[in-house]
Amino acid sequence: MRIKKVIANSYGEALSRVKSELGDGALILSTRSIKFNKDRDADRCSSLVEITAALDHDSHRETVAAGIGEVGRKEWMPEARGEELRELRSMIASLLTRTDKAKAMGLNEAQLPVYEKLIGRGVNDRVAARMFETIHSREQREEGDPFMGESDIATIMKGAVKCEGPIQLKSGEPKVVALVGPTGAGKTTTIAKLAARFALHQNKKVAMVSLDTYRMGAWEQLEAYGKLMQVQVSLAADRSEFVHVMQEYRDMDVVLVDTMGKSHRDPDYCRQLQRVFEAVPQVETHLVQSATSQESVMSECFKQFGPLGIDRVLFTKLDEAVHFGILFNCSVRHRIPFSYFTTGQSVPEDIEVAAEDKVIRLIFN
Numbered sequence: 001m002r003i004k005k006v007i008a009n010s011y012g013e014a015l016s017r018v019k020s021e022l023g024d025g026a027l028i029l030s031t032r033s034i035k036f037n038k039d040r041d042a043d044r045c046s047s048l049v050e051i052t053a054a055l056d057h058d059s060h061r062e063t064v065a066a067g068i069g070e071v072g073r074k075e076w077m078p079e080a081r082g083e084e085l086r087e088l089r090s091m092i093a094s095l096l097t098r099t100d101k102a103k104a105m106g107l108n109e110a111q112l113p114v115y116e117k118l119i120g121r122g123v124n125d126r127v128a129a130r131m132f133e134t135i136h137s138r139e140q141r142e143e144g145d146p147f148m149g150e151s152d153i154a155t156i157m158k159g160a161v162k163c164e165g166p167i168q169l170k171s172g173e174p175k176v177v178a179l180v181g182p183t184g185a186g187k188t189t190t191i192a193k194l195a196a197r198f199a200l201h202q203n204k205k206v207a208m209v210s211l212d213t214y215r216m217g218a219w220e221q222l223e224a225y226g227k228l229m230q231v232q233v234s235l236a237a238d239r240s241e242f243v244h245v246m247q248e249y250r251d252m253d254v255v256l257v258d259t260m261g262k263s264h265r266d267p268d269y270c271r272q273l274q275r276v277f278e279a280v281p282q283v284e285t286h287l288v289q290s291a292t293s294q295e296s297v298m299s300e301c302f303k304q305f306g307p308l309g310i311d312r313v314l315f316t317k318l319d320e321a322v323h324f325g326i327l328f329n330c331s332v333r334h335r336i337p338f339s340y341f342t343t344g345q346s347v348p349e350d351i352e353v354a355a356e357d358k359v360i361r362l363i364f365n
Contacts, residue, residue, distance in 0.1 A: 002022065002052050002054065002055045003053070003054050004018065004021055004022055004052070004054075004055070005050065005051070005052045005053075005180075006018050006021075006027075006050070006052075007034070007048050007049070007050045008048065008049055008051075009048060010053075011031070011049045013053045014031075014049045014050070018053045022055040025053065025055060026054065026256070027053060027054045028052075028328065029062070030052045031048050031049065031051050031052075032049075033047050034046070034047060034049070034051060035050040068172065072094035073100060074296075077215070092333065093156050093257050095293055100253050103313055107132055110113070112133065114153050115120050115128055115132065117150070117364075118153075118325065119325075120323075120365075121281050121323050121324065121325045121363050121364070122323030122324060122325025122329075123328055123329060123363065124325070124329045127333070128339060131156065131157070133151075134156075137151075143272045150336070150364065154360050157328060157363070158356045158357065158359075159232070160328070160331060160332055161327075161328060161338070161354055161356045161360070162257070162330045162331055162335065162336075162338065162356075163337055163338045163339075163353075164312070164339070165339075165353060165361075166339070166353045167254070167284070167339065168342070169204065169253055171197075173209075173250070174246075174250065174254060175253065175284065175360060176246070176252045176254075176255045176257065176280055176282065176283045176284065177254065177256050177257065177283075177284045177285075178259060178277065178283050178284070178285050178288055179256070179257065179259060179286050179287070179288050180259050180271075180286070180305050180308065181259075181261065181288035181289060181305070182289075182290075182297070182317070183253065183261030184261060184290070185261060185288040185289060185293075186214075186288060186316035187259065188210075188218060188221055188222055188226060188258050188319060189342075189347065190314065190340070190342055190351065191222065191226035191256045192208075192222070192347045192348075193347050193348045193350065193351040194256055194351070195208055195225065195226075195228055195229060195231050195256055195348075196347055198253065198347055198353065199229050199230070200229060201348070204253040205251065205253045205254075206224070206229075206232075206253065206254050206255075207231065207232040207235050207249045207256070208226055208231060208233045208234075208254045208256050208257075209233075209235075209236055209242070209245055209246075209249075209255060209256070209258065210222050210235050210236070210257075210261060211237075211242070211258065211259045211260060211273075212260040212261075213225070213235065213260070214260055218260070219235050219259070222258055225347065232249070232252075234248070234249075239275055239276045239279050239363065242276050242279055242280070243279045246279075251343065263280075269304070270304055270308060271307075271365045274307060277308065277332055285304055285305070285308050285311050286311065286314045286340075287301065287302070287312075287313050287336075288314045289301065289313060289314070289315055289316070289330070290315070291315050291316065291317050291326065291327065292317050292320050292322075293326070295326050295329060298310070298326065302334055304343075310336055311336070311337075312336065312338065312339035313330065313337070314335070314338070314339050314340045314354075315340075315341050315354070316341075316342040317342065317343075318342065318343045318362070319343040319350075325361070325363055327362065327363070328361050328363060337354075339353075339354055339357075340353060340354055341353075341354050341358065
C-alpha cells in the first residue's frame with residue numbers, strides 16, 4: 001500500500017492529481033478544506049483542498065506497515081511526526097490484513113489481541129500506541145524474553161496509574177478538603193460518605209460546609225446527612241461567610257466543603273471558587289468525575305478547574321459505567337493521583353480508597 005497526500009486549488013484538481021499519480025484504483029482516505037485570509041481581509045477568504053489517498057500494492061506493503069520506511073517518509077509522509085504518525089498508522093491499519101495491521105501499529109501478532117481488547121475497554125488508541133512504543137523501546141534496551149501477554153501489559157499499566165491513598169488528616173489543625181466538579185457528578189453524596197468514614201468509623205470531629213446556594217435542595221440534603229451522623233453542617237454564600245464558618249470549625253479534625261456543580265463551559269465559576277479558597281490556607285481540592293462521562297467532557301473539566309490546583313481525582317458511579325479505560329487515560333494524560341472510588345448511593349458503604357489494582361481489574365475483567 002502506498003499513501004499520497006495532495007493539496008490543490010479545488011477538489012477536482014486534487015482528485016485528478018491523485019488519479020494521475022496513484023491510478024484509478026486509489027482509495028480516498030480523507031479530505032479537508034484549508035482556509036486562509038487573503039491580505040488580512042475577512043471578506044476575501046481563499047481555500048485549498050487536501051486529499052489523502054491510498055493505493056494497495058504489494059511492493060509498498062511492508063513500508064506502509066512499518067510506517068517509517070525511507071522511501072515512504074520522503075514521498076508521502078513528510079510531515080508525519082508523533083501524534084500525526086500514530087493517527088496515520090491507525091488509519092492505515094484498518095485497511096490491512098491482521099498481520100499487516102499488527103505491523104502498522106508497531107506490534108507483533110501476539111500483541112494485537114491485547115491491543116484490540118484495550119481499545120474495546122475504552123483505552124484511547126493513541127495512549128495504547130504510546131504504551132506499546134515504550135515497551136518496544138524497553139525490549140531493545142534489555143535482554144530476555146519479548147513482551148507477549150496480557151499479564152505483562154497489565155503490569156505496565158499498573159505502573160502508570162497513580163493512587164495516593166485516603167485523605168491524610170493533620171495534627172493540631174483541621175484538614176480542609178473541597179470537592180469540585182460538574183453538575184451531577186455526585187459531590188454531595190460523596191461528601192456525606194467521606195464524613196461518615198471519618199465520624200463513624202474513625203471517631204473524628206467532622207464538619208461539612210456547603211457553598212451551593214443555587215441548586216434546589218442541595219443544602220437540605222447535606223443538612224439531613226449531618227443530622228443522621230450528628231455532624232455539624234453550615235452554609236456559606238460567599239468568601240466572608242466561608243471565613244467566618246472556618247473560624248467556628250478551627251477545632252475540627254476535618255472540614256469537607258461541598259461546591260455547586262457547574263458546566264465546564266462556565267469560565268467565571270472557577271475564579272469565584274479561587275477567591276473563596278484563598279481565604280483559607282491549604283485547601284485540598286478533589287476533582288469529582290463520573291466514570292460514565294465522555295472523555296472530551298472530562299478533559300474540559302480539567303481545564304476549567306485546573307487553576308484551582310487539583311490535588312486528587314475522585315471517580316463516582318463506577319457501578320453505572322460500562323468501560324473503564326477512561327480511568328487509565330485520565331491517569332496517563334493528567335498525572336494527578338486518584339483518591340476514592342464510589343459505586344452507589346448508600347452512605348457510607350459505597351466508597352473505597354482508590355487503588356492501582358482496582359483500575360487494572362476493572363479494565364481487564
